[in-house]
Amino acid sequence: MGNNRLRILTYDTVSNIVDQFIFDYGEKYKKEDKQIPTLATLLRQYTVYTISDRSRFSSGAVWILSIGIDKYPGGGISYFQNCESDAISYNRFFREQYIHTISGDIDSTLYHEYLLLGPAATRDAILNALKDIAGKSSYNDYFIFNYSGFSNLLTPDAANRTTYFYPYQETGYSKERLEKDVLTGGENNAQLISLKTLQEHIQMIQANNQLFISEAGPSEKFKTEFIKTLMQNSSAVASILNVNRVIIVPNGFGADDVRCEGKVIKKGPINYYITSLDSTYNIYNLFGERSKAVKTAFSIKSKEFSCRSFSLDYFDIFFEKQFLQEYKEIFDDDTGPTRGFKVKPQEMQQTISALTGKHYALVVGTDNYKGKGWNKLSNPIKDARAVAGELINSYGFEVQLLEDKPMDTIYKAIREYYRIAQPNDQLIVYFAGHGDVDDELLDDGFIVCNDSKSVDDDPVRNTYIPYFKLQKMLNNIPARQVLVLLDVCHGGTFDSKAFDKEKREGDFSRISNKNVLQFLKDKLPLRTRKFLSSVGSEPAFDGKAGRHSPFAHIC
Helix, strand or coil, X not given: CECCEEEEEEECCCCCEEEEEEEEHHHHHHHCCCCCCCHHHXXXXXXXXXXXXXXXXXXXXXXXXXXXXXXXXXXXXXXXXCHHHHHHHHHHHHHHHHHHHHCCCCCHXXXXXXXXXXXXXXXXXXXXXXXXXXXXXXXXXXXXXXXXXXXXXXXXXXXXXXEEECCCCCCCXXXXXXXXXXXXXXXXXXXXXXXXXXXXXXXXXXXXXXEEEECCCCCCCHHHHHHHHHCCCCHHHHHHXXXXXXXXXXXXXXXXXXXXXXXXXXXXXXXXXXXXXXXXXXXXXXXXXXXXXXXXXXXXXXXXXXXXXXXXXXXXXXXXXXXXXXXXXXXXXXXXXXXXXXXXXXXXXXXXXXXXXXXXXXXXXXXXXXXXXXXXXXXXXXXXXHHHHHHHHHHCCEEEEEECCCHHHHHHHHHHHHHHCCCCXXXXXXXXXCEEEECCCCCEEEEXXXXXXXXXXXXXXXXXXXXXXXXXXXXXXXXXXXXXXXXXCCHHHHXXXXXXXXCCCCCHHHXXXXXXHHHHHHHCCCCEEEEEXXXXXXXXXXXXXXXXXXXXXXX
């Protein structure tokens, strides 16, 4: 494409395109402080690009899921006038903004739209679209989600109230049906989508830049609930996942149209304010540097003021990264060393010394479980203590040993390594205990924690540690070398969610005593992610009581 860029298309065995992106190899070689090769030289190389290059040096594609439902069968839900037109309007607006401003000479093949209107916006269609985006999106991409339709505030248990989105279904929602949803909590209704279910699917999406828009707020607390759910009710987890997320929702109940200077506009207020963005700005600047993001957000908010509509505080634009940074500054929650460490050795021996960092290990063993259905185990804590002792005594690791700890404690420990680890450090993470897998709806494996609920009480596994989330957290830890040891049931399914599977380069047969130091100098700075599991997708053997599991015994 010129300017050191290639259009890459990949195909499956029956010639269907499974991926396409623009690879900026010029930027790649600049970042690596190497001379940019000619196109002929690049294409003669054994590896033109890696999975990591796909994420870091590709022009961000857009994946938009825009949902609009005006009329629900059954008569229980009032007819909306503008939900479907809003969904269409958002899709058109984001496409035009992308093609004309962001993508430049890159055509619209990198804009992927999932427009679900009326009868097409079923629960299965919505969740399948999220799964499809999760399987195809990449780190540099943009994910945009809009839901325009009906929602309701239900009580799934005695202590909590949560919002459920109502997708389209042919049987409809009668008044009696809606009252029953309130009484049964909604989760028993297989056709509804709770915010928790939505979050579980969204967390599988690789795109780092994410925008969420919805005017379906059923209560004054919708904004708070929406934000907390997407952040998984934890600033620590959100900090580790480090998603560039923007959320635009009402501060209270959502509206179906807006008044602007005395005229009724047949659009939702947020839709009108966004799609009327001043032409000097671009909506994708919301993901850019702070000054551009703030100016763009101010332009959108200014439209609300100029309209002098029913409210001057109808909606809010929430920047997750900015919030987390301010949270850290206020509570002094991030005093660790900064990232970005570069070794400049004077000679070879100094190189090896400089490349040797600290050795950390997080060792987790769980014998006892509070959730129904998870029986007590005999050996995980014993195994964890033995592994910890071996790492301390034989290898000099600094070990943090967690025994029968709840999920939040484990997340907090992982976050601490994100804070303190330096690029040259090594980290081992060991889990012993129960494991679980859902190869249907969630398509992931899970580590069961001391406070994990039963599968019946927690069907979307919010109280478990998903392999996908664990992988993303560990990939964000600065330590270049991370080893994961899983002595849990179904541990082998972690492989399909595991770290970037890149081909190793170089001819190792040419290593000799004369050049081994140079080899170490070249290879130690590279990122390495490995894992070992006790089993594949089947249950793991705990071993006889009082003895180690077979996996721990070998380790």
